[in-house]
Amino acid sequence: MLSKYFKPSLLEKIAESAGTPVYVYSAAVFLKQITAYKKAFSSLGPLFCYAMKANSSAALCGLAAREGWGADVVSGGELYRALKAGFRPEKIILSGVGKTPAELEYALKAGILFINAESFEEVQEIERVAARLKVRAPLSLRINPDVDPHTHKYITTGKLGSKFGVTFEEAQKIYLYAAESECLRPVGAQFHIGSQVHSAAPYALAARRLAAFMLKLASRGINLKYADVGGGWGVKEGAEMSDPAPLARAVAGVFAGTGLKVILEPGRSVSAPAGALLTRVIYRKRGGHKNFIVVDAAMNDLIRPALYGAKHPVALVGRGRGPEKIYDIVGPVCETGDFLAEGVRLREPAAGSLLAVYSAGAYGFSMSSQYNSRPRAAEALITGASSWRLIRRRETYKDLVAAEL
Numbered sequence: 001m002l003s004k005y006f007k008p009s010l011l012e013k014i015a016e017s018a019g020t021p022v023y024v025y026s027a028a029v030f031l032k033q034i035t036a037y038k039k040a041f042s043s044l045g046p047l048f049c050y051a052m053k054a055n056s057s058a059a060l061c062g063l064a065a066r067e068g069w070g071a072d073v074v075s076g077g078e079l080y081r082a083l084k085a086g087f088r089p090e091k092i093i094l095s096g097v098g099k100t101p102a103e104l105e106y107a108l109k110a111g112i113l114f115i116n117a118e119s120f121e122e123v124q125e126i127e128r129v130a131a132r133l134k135v136r137a138p139l140s141l142r143i144n145p146d147v148d149p150h151t152h153k154y155i156t157t158g159k160l161g162s163k164f165g166v167t168f169e170e171a172q173k174i175y176l177y178a179a180e181s182e183c184l185r186p187v188g189a190q191f192h193i194g195s196q197v198h199s200a201a202p203y204a205l206a207a208r209r210l211a212a213f214m215l216k217l218a219s220r221g222i223n224l225k226y227a228d229v230g231g232g233w234g235v236k237e238g239a240e241m242s243d244p245a246p247l248a249r250a251v252a253g254v255f256a257g258t259g260l261k262v263i264l265e266p267g268r269s270v271s272a273p274a275g276a277l278l279t280r281v282i283y284r285k286r287g288g289h290k291n292f293i294v295v296d297a298a299m300n301d302l303i304r305p306a307l308y309g310a311k312h313p314v315a316l317v318g319r320g321r322g323p324e325k326i327y328d329i330v331g332p333v334c335e336t337g338d339f340l341a342e343g344v345r346l347r348e349p350a351a352g353s354l355l356a357v358y359s360a361g362a363y364g365f366s367m368s369s370q371y372n373s374r375p376r377a378a379e380a381l382i383t384g385a386s387s388w389r390l391i392r393r394r395e396t397y398k399d400l401v402a403a404e405l
Contacts, residue, residue, distance in 0.1 A: 005029050006276050006356060006382070008317045014380050014388055015317075015354050020280045021297035021377040022394075023365050028382070030060055030274035030361070033241050034067050037266055040248040044255070044262055049093055051231050051267025052078045054362040059381050059391040060271060061085035070113070072231070072265040076103040079110065089113075093228070093263070095142065095190075097163055104129045104137075114138035114187050114226070118165055120174050123184070130183035139178055140188035140226065143171050143213070145206040147193050165191070168213050179222050186222060188263070189214055192230030195268060198242065200250035203229060207254040214260070227255055231265035237359040238313035241269045268362040275361020277302055277377075278317070279340070281353045282332070291327045293346075295355060298331025299338040300371040302357065302364050306337040314340065317354040320347025329355065333372050365392075373400055 005026045014024055037048060049070040052061060056078060061071070062085050070091025071082040082092055094107045095116040104126055107115055117123045117139060130137035144165035166174065171189070178184040191206050207229055214224055229251055235241040255262050279297035286292070304310035314329055325348060329341040340357055349355070368376050375395030382388045 003315055003356070003358065006358075007385075010382065010386060010388065011276075011278060011317050011356060012354060014382075015278050015280070018378045018380055018390055019394055020278050020354070021295075021301050022278050023275055023360065023377055023379045024278055024382060024388075025055075025057070025060060025271075025275045025361055025379070025391075026382045027063060027274075029240070030063055030270060031067070033266075033270040033273065034064065034069070036241060037244055037264070037270075038067075040244040041251075041262075041264070044248065044252045046251075046262040046264050047091060047226075049091065049263055049265050050087075050270065051265045052082060053366060054267030055271040055275070055364070055366050056081050057365070057379060057391060058085045059379075060274070060361075061087065064270070072267070076100070076106050079103070079107060079112070083110065093140070093265075095192075099125075101125060101129055105133065108133055108135055108137055112138075114140045116140045116142050116190050116228070117174075118142045120166070120170065120177075123174055123178060127181055127183045136183055136185040138187045139184050140186075140190050140224075140228065141166060141171050141174055142190045142192065143168060143210065145191045145193065145209045147191075147202050147206045147209075168209070171213070172217070175217055175222050176220065186224060188224050188226030188228055189217075190226075190228035190230065190263070192265065193232060195232040196234045197232045198234035198236075200246040203247060204250035204253065207251055211254050211258065225261055226263055227258075227260040228263040228265070231267050231269070233266060233269045235269045235272050235359075237272075237311055239359075240273045244269075270362075272359050272362035275359070275364060277340075277357040277360040277364060279355050279357065281349045281351055281355065283351065284348070291325050293327045293329050293349065293355075295329060295331055295340065297340060297357070297377070298333040298372070298374065299335060299340075300333060300369045300374050301331070301377050302340055302360060303367050303369075304363055305340055305342075306335075307367075312341055312360060313358045314344045314346070315356050315358070316346050316349050317356050320349050320353070322348050329357075333374070370395075370400055375399060 049072040065086035071087040074096040142165040279295040378394035379392035
């Protein structure tokens, strides 16, 4: 269990000082996942680009940047955050289905490694922006390899029929077009089959298809440098990341010795185990046959259970009383879908007791909102056995209206 990295006494101190709800991250756990990736892929020497959409906290991104990682960003805002966090521009790639001309211009001016395009119309827009800036835009295409990773439908992205990428047939036409353009410079090809993939087999299949396609392009005189295999390696709630060695073997089995520079985009697998959401019990109540624990965190703080059906482990920080009961952990938001966990077995907590929701380091704060005009949570980073620091202050009521005119 991840709880061994989050000492109850330290969690109590953080909650007492920072208030609740508060996201708490462990620098040690975050770096442990990074080290595991480096070890597994040591023979291949890839470029790791941290997928910032999982968690764009400057403190965590700074840890990744100092480890020599690059960043995978999907908006102009993420690019701004990546540069502020210390990622080198030449190790940043810009992905996403709907990049605006302004975002494309920002990326080209920043001098990033390449732009991952997802349609012919986008490639034409990149060409127009590059012509206006009088540069040649480094270009990669996201290719949909039509591989089913057997994961949640909302996070399956490599099957035909999804909004992501282009087919191999369309990609060939686009690369031939780009190769003739004075403003485009084709440098890579990418796929991303989805998230929470627990088997290396789908990666191996997609990698073989991509490698064959890149060889076909080379026969037409288009020699790409980068083979980007995306991210999505699975990590179960309540557990550390699975050993990425099988993934490394699958990728190396295809690309080792080809001369291509492999890129990986880990995100959730690195940050999810490193975070916990702390929340305090407000009330306890019974509704029909169910026992409810009402807490001060809500779906606006952690939407994954309501959106994806994610099952985050919840533990009582401290002692409860009496025998264990089955509880639903719910928040104050006016939605039946406002729950953090259902069917949790706990000893009865007193009002004011502290609960920890684990595996909340990815798509927790980054997907949080001000729904119901609830200020967003604070964030803290555990830096040592008994040390921590606040890395984001709690929002105030004034923050809720600060941008309104």
